[in-house]
Amino acid sequence: MLGLKLPTDPRWVNIVEKNIEDILTDHAYCEQKAASTAISLIVSFPEYTELIEEMIELVNEEMSHFKMVHDLILERGWILGRDRKDDYVIALLKFFPKGGSRTTQLVHRLLYAALIEARSCERFRLLSEELEDKKLAKFYRKLMISEASHYTMFLNFARKYGDRKEVDEKWEQLLAYEAEIIKNLGNKETIHG
Numbered sequence: 001m002l003g004l005k006l007p008t009d010p011r012w013v014n015i016v017e018k019n020i021e022d023i024l025t026d027h028a029y030c031e032q033k034a035a036s037t038a039i040s041l042i043v044s045f046p047e048y049t050e051l052i053e054e055m056i057e058l059v060n061e062e063m064s065h066f067k068m069v070h071d072l073i074l075e076r077g078w079i080l081g082r083d084r085k086d087d088y089v090i091a092l093l094k095f096f097p098k099g100g101s102r103t104t105q106l107v108h109r110l111l112y113a114a115l116i117e118a119r120s121c122e123r124f125r126l127l128s129e130e131l132e133d134k135k136l137a138k139f140y141r142k143l144m145i146s147e148a149s150h151y152t153m154f155l156n157f158a159r160k161y162g163d164r165k166e167v168d169e170k171w172e173q174l175l176a177y178e179a180e181i182i183k184n185l186g187n188k189e190t191i192h193g
Contacts (some may be wrong), residue, residue, distance in 0.1 A: 002118040002151065003171075005179035010188070012123075013130040017191030020133070021073070025081035026190040028069040030120065033086075035062035035148075037113055045106050051157055058150065065143060072139065088192030089116065091181045095174055107162035111174055114154035116192075119178070121147035123191055 016023050038055040045051060073080055092115065097107040121144050128141035159167050185192065 001146075002122055003175055004118060004122055004182075005175050006182045008119075008123055008126055008182070010126065012097055013126055015187065015189055016127065017132060019064075021076070021078050021131070021135070022189040023191065024069055024073050024076075024078075026084065028038065028066055028073065028080055029163050030086075030191050031062050031066035031069060031085045032179065033089075034113075034117075035059045035113075037109075039139075040105075041109065042133070044109075045162065047100070048106070049160065050164060054153060054157070058153075061146065065146070067137070072136075082089055086190065086192055087188075088119070088181060088185055089189075092178060093117070095177050096170075103161060106171070107158045110154045110158035110161070110166070112172055114151050114158065115178055117151035117154060119184075121151055 019187065035058070038058040038178075042052050042055045070080055092112060096112075099105075099107075099185055122143035124140045128137050128144055131137040131140065158171070
């Protein structure tokens with residue numbers, strides 16, 4: 001369903017199990033960054049009314065997810081740690097060249113967002129199925145469903161605003177590129193790494 005070319009190595013869950021505090025901190029920042037991405041799209045492309053309406057909803061949803069993760073952190077007697085760089089996103093953003101028309105820039109940003117949501121969804125599924133902590137597994141199952149709808153929303157907007165054939169070609173190329181990135185990740189206590 002997600003179209004990812006390389007699944008996450010299931011052993012990544014073993015790293016997560018040993019580093020729940022770090023994973024929850026990283027996850028909280030991922031939710032915050034997703035909200036920031038939606039705000040950035042609103043600011044950068046205000047003329048796309050339908051997109052703006054969806055991004056307003058997304059900001060609210062992602063910030064509610066941030067709160068849910070933060071509440072889990074507090075429940076466990078921890079505090080929100082500091083944000084760390086996301087090697088996955090940094091590598092992913094090197095795929096498309098800078099510049100181009102406003103439409104091209106929008107399509108590229110939507111494709112990046114779709115892929116990040118797809119990978120998050122895949123990782124959340126893995127956590128929901130493999131974590132020994134059943135409360136946390138249930139939490140990730142709930143979020144997995146939400147991430148799947150975000151992935152399709154971003155991809156559908158890219159297809160709507162760009163040339164469908166060109167967008168689908170770029171999407172396939174981006175998926176292949178992302179698979180190469182994933183080969184070197186999955187060994188850190190982060191959602192994408």
